[in-house]
Each structure stands twice: as C-alpha cells, then as structure tokens.
Amino acid sequence: xxxxxxxxxxxxxxxxxxxxxxxxxxxxxxxxxxxxxxxxxxxxxxxxxxxxxxxxxxxxxxxxxxxxxxxxxxxxxxxxxxxxxxxxxxxxxxxxxxxxxxxxxxxxxxxxxxxxxxxxxxxxxxxxxxxxxxxxxxxxxxxxxxxxxxxxxxxxxxxxxxxxxxxxxxxxxxxxxxxxxxxxxxxxxxxxxxxxxxxxxxxxxxxxxxxxxxxxxxxxxxxxxxxxxxxxxxxxxxxxxxxxxxxxxxxxxxxxxxxxxxxxxxxxxxxxxxxxxxxxxxxxxxxxxxxxxxxxxxxxxxxxxxxxxxxxxxxxxxxxxxxxxxxxxxxxxxxxxxxxxxxxxxxxxxxxxxxxxxxxxxxxxxxxxxxxxxxxxxxxxxxxxxxxxxxxxxxxxxxxxxxxxxxxxxxxxxxxxxxxxxxxxxxxxxxxxxxxxxxxxxxxxxxxxxxxxxxxxxxxxxxxxxxxxxxxxxxxxxxxxxxxxxxxxxxxxxxxxxxxxxxxxxxxxxxxxxxxxxxxxxxxxxxxxxxxxxxxxxxxxxxxxxxxxxxxxxxxxxxxxx
Amino acid sequence: xxxxxxxxxxxxxxxxxxxxxxxxxxxxxxxxxxxxxxxxxxxxxxxxxxxxxxxxxxxxxxxxxxxxxxxxxxxxxxxxxxxxxxxxxxxxxxxxxxxxxxxxxxxxxxxxxxxxxxxxxxxxxxxxxxxxxxxxxxxxxxxxxxxxxxxxxxxxxxxxxxxxxxxxxxxxxxxxxxxxxxxxxxxxxxxxxxxxxxx
Numbered sequence: 005x006x007x008x009x010x011x012x013x014x015x016x017x018x019x020x021x022x023x024x025x026x027x028x029x030x031x032x033x034x035x036x037x038x039x040x041x042x043x044x045x046x047x048x049x050x051x052x053x054x055x056x057x058x059x060x061x062x063x064x065x066x067x068x069x070x071x072x073x074x075x076x077x078x079x080x081x082x083x084x085x086x087x088x089x090x091x092x093x094x095x096x097x098x099x100x101x102x103x104x105x106x107x108x109x110x111x112x113x114x115x116x117x118x119x120x121x122x123x124x125x126x127x128x129x130x131x132x133x134x135x136x137x138x139x140x141x142x143x144x145x146x147x148x149x150x151x152x153x154x155x156x157x158x159x160x161x162x163x164x165x166x167x168x169x170x171x172x173x174x175x176x177x178x179x180x181x182x183x184x185x186x187x188x189x190x191x192x193x194x195x196x197x198x199x200x201x202x203x204x205x206x207x208x209x210x211x212x213x214x215x216x217x218x219x220x221x222x223x224x225x226x227x228x229x230x231x232x233x234x235x236x237x238x239x240x241x242x243x244x245x246x247x248x249x250x251x252x253x254x255x256x257x258x259x260x261x262x263x264x265x266x267x268x269x270x271x272x273x274x275x276x277x278x279x280x281x282x283x284x285x286x287x288x289x290x291x292x293x294x295x296x297x298x299x300x301x302x303x304x305x306x307x308x309x310x311x312x313x314x315x316x317x318x319x320x321x322x323x324x325x326x327x328x329x330x331x332x333x334x335x336x337x338x339x340x341x342x343x344x345x346x347x348x349x350x351x352x353x354x355x356x357x358x359x360x361x362x363x364x365x366x367x368x369x370x371x372x373x374x375x376x377x378x379x380x381x382x383x384x385x386x387x388x389x390x391x392x393x394x395x396x397x398x399x400x401x402x403x404x405x406x407x408x409x410x411x412x413x414x415x416x417x418x419x420x421x422x423x424x425x426x427x428x429x430x431x432x433x434x435x436x437x438x439x440x441x442x443x444x445x446x447x448x449x450x451x452x453x454x455x456x457x458x459x460x461x462x463x464x465x466x467x468x469x470x471x472x473x474x475x476x477x478x479x480x481x482x483x484x485x486x487x488x489x490x491x492x493x494x495x496x497x498x499x500x501x502x503x504x505x506x507x508x509x510x511x512x513x514x515x516x517x518x519x520x521x522x523x524x525x526x527x528x529x530x531x532x533x534x535x536x537x538x539x540x541x542x543x544x545x546x547x548x549x550x551x552x553x554x555x556x557x558x559x560x561x562x563x564x565x566x
Numbered sequence: 567x568x569x570x571x572x573x574x575x576x577x578x579x580x581x582x583x584x585x586x587x588x589x590x591x592x593x594x595x596x597x598x599x600x601x602x603x604x605x606x607x608x609x610x611x612x613x614x615x616x617x618x619x620x621x622x623x624x625x626x627x628x629x630x631x632x633x634x635x636x637x638x639x640x641x642x643x644x645x646x647x648x649x650x651x652x653x654x655x656x657x658x659x660x661x662x663x664x665x666x667x668x669x670x671x672x673x674x675x676x677x678x679x680x681x682x683x684x685x686x687x688x689x690x691x692x693x694x695x696x697x698x699x700x701x702x703x704x705x706x707x708x709x710x711x712x713x714x715x716x717x718x719x720x721x722x723x724x725x726x727x728x729x730x731x732x733x734x735x736x737x738x739x740x741x742x743x744x745x746x747x748x749x750x751x752x753x754x755x756x757x758x759x760x761x762x763x764x765x
Contacts, residue, residue, distance in 0.1 A: 075738035146732055150689040152709070159734040282689055282708045323615060348691075348704060351711040354644050366626030373622040377615075383601055384609070391602045399598050406590040411583065417630055418644075419637030420579070422703050423572040426691060426730050433583070486587065493580050495700040497693075499732035503742035506699055 021537025022463040031117040031548040032104060032555055033458050038544055039100030039124035040451070040458075044529060046092035046131060047444075051522045053085045058488075058515040063505020078501050079144035083168075084135045086147040090296065091175045092131030094439065097447055098304055099123060099182045102241050104458060104555065105311070106186055109238050112195040113553040115188035119181050126178030133171030137164045146499060147293075149258055151285040152277035155265035165266045169259045176252045176259070183249050190234065190242055200233050208233035209242035210335065214328020221325070236327060240307020243331045247299030247338055254292020261285075283351050291342040297435065298368060299338030301443060303331060305405065306375035308446050312398045313379045315453050317386030327378050334371045341365040344416035348425040357418060365416040372409045376402055393470050397449035400478045404442025407482070408434050411489070424492065431498040432514070433489030440521065441481040448477075448528075457555055465534035473528040480520025487513040567636050570720040572702055575637060638718065639703070642678075646716040651680035659707060660686035662737050662746055664727065671752045675722045685709040691730025694752055696723060704730040719754045727751035 012020070029037070059066045060073055071077050103123070107114045114120060137143045141164025145154040154165065191205055207213050208229070216228035234242065261280065268275045310321050321327060343360035346352040379402065389395060411433040415424045424430060455464070464470060491510035492498070505511075533541060569575040600607055634640050642649060653673050658665040673679045683692045685707045692713065693704030702725055707713045727748040729737060737746050 073742050074740065075735035075742050078742070079732070079735045142735070144735060148732075150731070153688055153732075153734055156688065156734060159736050278710050281710075283711055286689075286708070326615075346706075349706045349708060350713045350715060351708055358644075362630050363627070366630065369626040370619065370622045374619065377613075377618055380597065384597070387601050388603055388606050389601055391598070395602075396598075399594055403591060403594045406594065407587055410586065413626060413629065414579070414583065417633050419575070419633035419640040422639055422643070422705075423576060423701050424579075425704060425706075427701065482591075490580070493576050493700075494698075495695055497730055500730075501738055501742050501744070 026543030043096035130174030137168035211332035237311035244303035401446035408438035427492035429492030437485035476524035483517030693730035722756035
C-alpha cells in the first residue's frame with residue numbers, strides 16, 4: 005500500500021480513493037475511463053459465464069442450480085459469452101485506449117468526445133440487449149450464426165431473435181462511430197499534420213512508406229521517407245481499423261438478413277430459409293468475422309507491443325521499417341485467411357482450403373512471429389530493465405500469443421483439422437489463450453502505462469494486489485487454456501453439452517485454473533476501486549468541467565490573420 | 567513417419583505441442599530474468615533477423631508439407647472423388663435425427679468407406695468417436711449440399727456417432743443428454759477375426 009494512503013482508514017480509502025480527483029479530469033480522460041469501467045464490468049460477467057459453463061461440464065456433481073444444466077440455458081450462456089467478452093469487454097477497452105492514444109500520439113485533438121461517449125453507450129447498450137435476449141428468451145444461435153439456425157423459429161422465440169439482432173446492430177453502429185472518430189482524427193490536417201496531404205497520411209497509414217524505405221535501402225537509394233507522417237502504433241491502429249470496419253459491415257449484413265427473415269415471420273410470411281445458400285453465407289460470414297480474429301486483433305496487438313516496448317525502454321523500435329511493411333503484409337493476409345474455418349466443410353473448393361485455409365494462414369506465423377521478435381529485441385537492446393507491472397504484463401502477452409498462434413496454425417491444416425475441428429483444442433489452446441493471456445495481458449500492460457496519464461498520476465492502492473493479479477491471471481489463463489485444450493485432443497467438442505462428466509478430470513482442472521482468472525479479476529477491480537474510490541468511480545460518469553479533447557499538448561495558437 | 571490412425575496423430579500432437587509450450591514459456595521466462603538483471607549481460611547468441619524470417623516461413627509451410635506426407639487422409643481427401651470406395655453409406659439428417667442406411671454400419675479394417683451425408687434443414691456435423699471419447703474423424707454437414715468424406719479405417723472397433731456441430735438446443739433432451747448420439751453406429755471388424763475389438 006502506498007504511503008499517501010497510510011493516514012486514511014480502509015473505509016475512507018474505499019470512498020475517496022488514494023488521491024484521485026475526478027473533477028480535474030478532462031473530457032477525453034473521462035470518456036476513456038467510462039469505457040474502461042464498462043469493459044471490466046463486462047469482463048467480470050464473461051468470467052462468471054465461463055466458470056458456469058466449465059462447472060456444468062464437470063458433470064452431475066457440480067454444485068450449480070439445475071437450470072444451468074438445461075440445454076436452453078447452457079447454450080444461451082454460450083451465445084452471450086463471446087458477445088459480452090469480445091464486444092462488451094475487449095472492443096470497449098481497445099476502443100477506449102485508442103481514442104485516447106491517437107490524439108496523444110498524433111498530438112491532435114480527438115475529432116469528437118461526444119461521439120466517443122456515444123460509442124461506449126451504444127456498445128454497452130447493445131451488449132446488454134444481446135445478453136438479455138439470451139437470458140430472457142434463450143435465443144441461442146451462438147456467435148457463429150450458421151445459417152439457417154438464427155432464423156429457426158421452431159427452436160427460438162421471435163422476440164429473442166429481434167432483441168439479439170438489435171443489440172448486435174447497436175454494437176456495430178458504436179463500432180462504426182469509433183472508426184469514424186479515429187479516421188477523422190488521423191486525417192485532420194491540424195497540428196503536426198497541418199502541412200500533410202491526405203495521400204501522405206494514407207501512404208503512411210498503410211505502411212507503404214516502410215516498404216518503400218526497405219526497397220530504397222536494398223537498392224542503395226536514399227530513404228523514401230525519413231520521418232513517416234504517422235508513428236508506428238498509429239499505423240497499426242489505422243490498419244487494424246480497416247478490418248474493424250469491414251467486419252462491422254459483414255456482421256451488420258448478417259444481422260439484416262436474420263432480421264428480414266424474422267420480420268417476414270412476424271408478418272405471417274414464412275420465407276424459405278434455403279433460398280440463402282448455407283456455404284456461401286458461411287464464407288461471407290467467416291470472411292468478416294475472421295477479420296476480428298486474424299485481422300484487427302493481431303494488428304492492434306502488434307501495434308500495442310511496439311508502443312509498449314518503446315515506452316518501457318524509451319528507445320526506438322528495432323527494425324521499424326520491417327514492422328511497418330509487415331503491417332502492410334497483414335492487410336493482405338487478414339483478408340485471405342477465412343477458409344481455415346471451413347477446412348471441415350467438404351463442399352468448400354479444395355483450392356480455397358489449400359490456398360486460403362492453409363498457405364496464406366501460415367503467413368500469420370510470420371507476421372505475428374515478426375512482431376514478437378521485434379518487441380523482444382527492442383526490450384533486449386535496452387537491458388537492464390526494471391521489472392515493472394507494464395513490462396511483466398507485456399511479457400505475459402507475448403507468452404500468450406507465443407502459445408496461441410502456433411496452436412491455431414497447427415489446426416489450420418487439412419490433416420489436423422479432420423480430428424481437431426470444433427473441439428475444445430481450438431477454443432482453449434488457441435483463442436482463449438490468445439484473448440485471455442495474449443490480448444488481455446497486453447491490454448493490462450497498456451493500462452499500467454496509460455494509468456498515470458488518464459488519471460492524473462493517481463496512486464495505485466496496492467502493489468501487492470497488482471502482482472497478485474498478474475501471477476494469478478497468467479497461471480490461471482495458461483492453465484485453463486492448457487487443460488481445456490487437452491480435453492479437445494481427447495475428443496471433447498467445443499459447442500456441445502456434456503452432463504455425465506465425460507471429460508471430468510480436464511474440466512475440473514480447467515475450472516480450478518479458470519477460478520484463478522476470476523479471482524484475479526476481482527483483485528484487480530478491488531485495487532482499482534480502492535485507488536479511485538467509490539466517489540471517484542461515480543464522478544467518472546459525471547460531466548467533465550474541462551472540455552479538452554487532447555492529452556499532453558497545449559492548444560496551438562492560431563496565427564493572427566493578416 | 568506416417569500416422570495410420572488419428573489416435574496416433576493426436577498422441578504425437580499432444581507430446582509435440584506440450585514440449586513446444588514448455589519451451590516457449592521457458593524462453594520468455596529466461597528472457598525476463600536476464601532482461602532485468604542489474605548488470606547488462608552480453609548476448610551469447612545472435613539470431614540473424616532474416617534467418618529468423620526464413621525460419622518462420624519454413625515453419626509455416628513445412629508444417630503442411632509434413633502433414634501432407636505423414637497423414638494419409640490429407641491426399642485421400644483432396645483426391646476423394648477419383649478414389650473408389652469399398653463401401654458407400656448414404657446418410658440423411660433432419661430435425662436432429664439421423665436416418666442411417668442400417669442399424670449398424672460396418673466395414674473391415676483397411677477398407678475405404680465413403681460417407682455421403684445430407685441435411686434437410688440445419689448445419690450439423692458428422693463425427694465418429696472411439697469408446698474413450700477420442701475423435702476418429704469428422705466433417706461439417708451443410709444443408710442442401712453434398713457432404714462426402716472418404717475414410718480408410720486402419721483400426722478396428724465400435725464407434726459412436728454424433729453431430730460435431732451445434733444445431734440448436736433441440737439436439738439435447740431436458741436432462742441435457744445428446745439425442746443425436748448413436749452408440750456403436752459404426753463397426754470395423756479386425757482382420758482374420760469377425761469379432762470386433764471392444765475398445
């Protein structure tokens with residue numbers, strides 16, 4: 005516990021925090037913190053949901069009330085779980101961080117704080133509606149929405165479907181709001197970009213200048229661009245946001261399709277669901293959805309690693325031009341890898357399985373392996389470093405992706421997929437470790453870096469809790485992923501209900517380690533609440549007195565008109 | 567190296583990935599310890615940057631080359647329309663119920679069997695499982711499409727069938743039991759022995 009809080013009682017600290025003063029926060033700081041608060045509340049919900057599902061699958065001796073074992077309820081949780089986790093928690097946290105970082109890194113004001121407020125409200129509301137649709141009406145087509153299941157009104161209630169689609173649509177509208185805000189900020193020709201053209205910003209945003217610099221170096225020419233218009237983390241945000249946009253369009257498109265069928269049923273006309281080809285739909289849907297998993301997540305994470313490595317070391321990034329060019333490569337890779345989700349679909353053309361599903365997907369090993377290597381070397385060159393929470397979490401994030409990316413690449417293979425598709429292997433060894441350990445530990449690192457900036461140097465209540473959170477979270481996340489992943493190798497399906505404890509040993513172990521993640525979350529949240537205090541927590545949601553939409557720069561005086 | 571059954575492959579995969587996982591965790595842990603030592607330790611190993619890139623490319627591509635050569639069902643799957651099957655089984659699925667061609671589908675060890683599965687309504691999966699729960703193989707079953715899988719059974723035994731894709735909660739009864747699970751749906755006889763191994 006910090007010295008500043010020693011003279012305060014526990015209750016006083018709980019109410020007032022350490023030295024947090026919400027009245028001194030700018031509009032940009034407040035909107036960032038609002039989304040962060042909602043994100044971590046949703047994280048808690050998603051961790052509880054995950055634990056419920058894990059406990060159900062431990063078998064009949066689980067202590068949960070019977071309703072949780074009912075298939076309607078179980079699959080309703082399974083449907084809500086990724087919506088709450090990916091959109092309610094992850095999207096919110098990432099969007100909050102980027103809407104703070106882009107103004108900070110470009111030294112320009114955020115395009116609109118009002119829009120940033122609308123983003124977190126829309127995503128929160130949308131997530132809540134999708135969750136309610138699952139909880140109240142057991143609408144459970146899962147996040148995959150495999151056609152025609154979402155329009156199957158023999159299994160699901162119409163009202164559930166309508167509320168779910170509206171919820172997801174609100175999330176996507178909020179997402180588009182974020183995208184607009186980011187691009188409007190990046191392309192604003194003010195401050196350091198006053199004399200830049202849109203073309204220059206676009207070239208830099210796509211990482212083309214990095215590629216040109218590499219080519220010029222190889223051909224012995226002077227650098228194409230000595231000082232790129234956009235810093236590398238902003239390039240990653242720019243690039244990842246392209247995929248965020250395309251993904252939002254696809255999910256909105258799928259939502260419209262489901263909505264049309266649901267409304268036709270409401271109007272008394274039951275349309276033929278097979279008018280929509282299930283394979284074509286699956287390709288369309290996975291192309292978009294995969295832009296999350298294999299596009300924006302990987303790109304945003306790479307950008308975050310680069311930023312964190314340079315902030316922690318205070319040095320330039322190793323091989324920056326290669327990193328920029330790799331982000332350009334990821335542009336093409338992320339758009340062409342979706343077929344690895346269809347390796348078990350026999351009507352899918354073999355050539356698409358081979359080229360998109362296997363070969364192009366394998367390049368993710370290259371792009372993510374490069375990001376990992378560049379980050380490690382940047383840190384190594386700056387040694388010795390102090391083991392701060394931000395460094396520890398960053399290394400944890402690297403471990404997460406070091407485990408999860410090869411696990412995914414292994415399954416993106418026609419031979420392996422035949423025996424691993426839809427098992428808990430892909431669910432846990434790949435994407436749960438990627439998200440829980442890889443992505444979230446990176447985000448925790450970013451949180452500890454940004455904390456002083458966003459809270460005006462508020463003292464964290466307890467360092468012990470910070471480190472307890474770190475170790476519990478890391479060991480719990482890796483352990484849960486590993487044991488549940490092993491259940492997958494033993495044949496446990498991922499979208500299946502087991503009520504007889506068929507994979508009891510693995511599930512008990514996964515539940516034990518999963519509970520560590522849940523406890524870690526509680527410790528983290530408690531530490532944050534004690535730092536900002538309950539009053540501060542409420543104050544975050546009160547209007548800001550200071551409407552400033554920037555951080556770390558003074559408003560540039562406009563030259564006097566002649 | 568060739569894997570005759572998916573069980574052999576799964577065991578190899580388990581061991582290989584566990585070793586890899588322990589290795590990558592150890593490397594990062596070693597890195598973290600040395601990164602934060604008070605004295606700046608010299609680099610003992612220099613990893614050439616472009617050599618590392620070549621290693622990643624070789625790893626990504628080499629993995630598929632390895633599996634193509636070591637896993638017999640990869641080439642068989644790609645060429646399945648040109649390979650004659652020893653037995654053909656046409657299966658229909660609708661409203662979470664299988665319509666099997668026989669109460670028990672059978673084959674002899676080493677035979678090639680073609681499963682041709684059609685769904686009349688939803689997306690399902692078609693998967694055979696050993697008695698210990700491990701998966702023999704599976705495929706997705708898309709409605710109104712031909713879903714065919716050619717499989718050489720290099721192991722004898724009794725295998726259970728269920729859907730490997732979620733098709734709504736109606737797949738389960740009120741107690742959560744899988745209604746699409748068909749015990750001993752497929753039987754493979756051992757060579758020179760009409761009794762079937764009860765694994």
